[in-house]
Amino acid sequence: MLTAFALAAALVSDPVAAPVVLPSEPAPLHGTLLTPGGGTRAAALIIAGSGPTDRDGNSPLGVSAASYRLLAEGLAAHGVATVRTDKRGVGASAFAAGREEDLRFTTYADDTRAWAAETARLTGQPCAWLIGHSEGALVALAAVARDDTAVCGLVLLSGAGRPAGVVLREQLANVPEPWLGQSLAILSELEAGRTVAEVPPQLAALFRPSVQPYMISWLPLDPAELVAAYDGPVMIGQGTTDIQVGVVDAEAMAAARPDAALKIWEGVNHLLKVAPADRAANAATYADPNLPLAAGVVDDVAGFILGRR
Incomplete structure (x- = not known):
């Protein structure tokens, strides 16, 4: 006999993935909308880190951990719809690159604002959360520095807290x-x-x-100054075995925003997976899409978002 919990779980269908396109010059930007099967409680835009990082969090520079896909799937189980995108010049958005010498940091901030508004529209939500990972955390901060009307709040993961x-x-x-x-x-x-x-x-x-x-x-750009100037809700998440940025960065942002929710995950690396401090063993996780996100990461992000609806 099914328990009430098991019955409810059985009645919830799998999340639905759909391609999404955002008009842009010189070519459109592309991404994936993942809609929870049991209904949408909130919506978020996942913002990629530096370099040629695609919508799943992978890069031809030796990263195939699929951290963003795993994060999106985990959040869908909590009722949080997500849009994750190929950055300008990456993947299906390759033709939107333009010339490298014309690219500015504000380009990514402008794209983020446009995607946030589109995420809210696609999901029927009044606003979208920005989940910025690595350099994407700074992109999120730069985006809301100019306009935060379509943004519910910020989740800053593995982001630098210093210039x-x-x-x-x-x-x-x-x-x-x-x-x-x-x-x-x-x-x-x-x-x-x-x-x-x-x-x-x-x-x-x-x-x-x-x-x-x-x-x-x-x-x-100074992340601590930017987060201090933003008056919406903020969560800061950082692993202790991150070999790219450190707990000192999370603490720098938290010091600038004492009301922020600070989550320090023991034994978690830059890609939000369990990893040792040893650099070689840590780096090996960057190429393992079958390694799940560390326990607590998805629950903490979803709990923060849904706790502020």
Whole structure:
């Protein structure tokens, strides 16, 4: 005999995935709407991190953990509909890229505002939550700095809490000379708003001239200042075995917004999965789509969103 809980679960159908398209120039942007089978209680837009990260959280740069797909599926089980998208220039949104030298951080913030309004419209909700992961957390903060009318609130996961230049200097600390000194010199020029024409081939992946205008638009942004200026509800989530940003970043944002919900997940890495502190073993999880999200991540995000409806 079915219990009442089992009967209710049996009556709830699987979530429904549907492609969604957002008009844009020079080409449309594309994503996936995942609608809960048992009805929508809230809606959220999942904002991808840096680089060529697609709607599922995967990247040709060695990431196939599918963290965003897993997050969307987990939230659907709680009644939270999600839109997750291919960034401009990535996946099905490849033709929307334009020239790299024309890209600015505000481009992603503008796209986020447009997607938030579309997410609310598609789901019949009055507003959409922004769930920003990694650099997507800063994109979310930049988006609401200009207009938050379509946004319910922010969920900031594995996001830097300090300006990018501070974090980059930490990440560059193990680069050998002479590349370290050259990297720091280029970074200082970009922070001052000046491009650098001559970049050693070994540093082109980070500092190539075509990406420098984007970096100049990104480096002045201070996540702590932005989160302090936003007056909507905020959740900050951070794992203790994240090898890209750290608990210090979450604490920096939480200090700027003492009323924010701060969740620190023990033994959880940048991709929101259980991982050891050892760098090699930690990095191995980046290529494992079968490894689930860490226990508590989905429940904490869903609980925060649904607790503020």
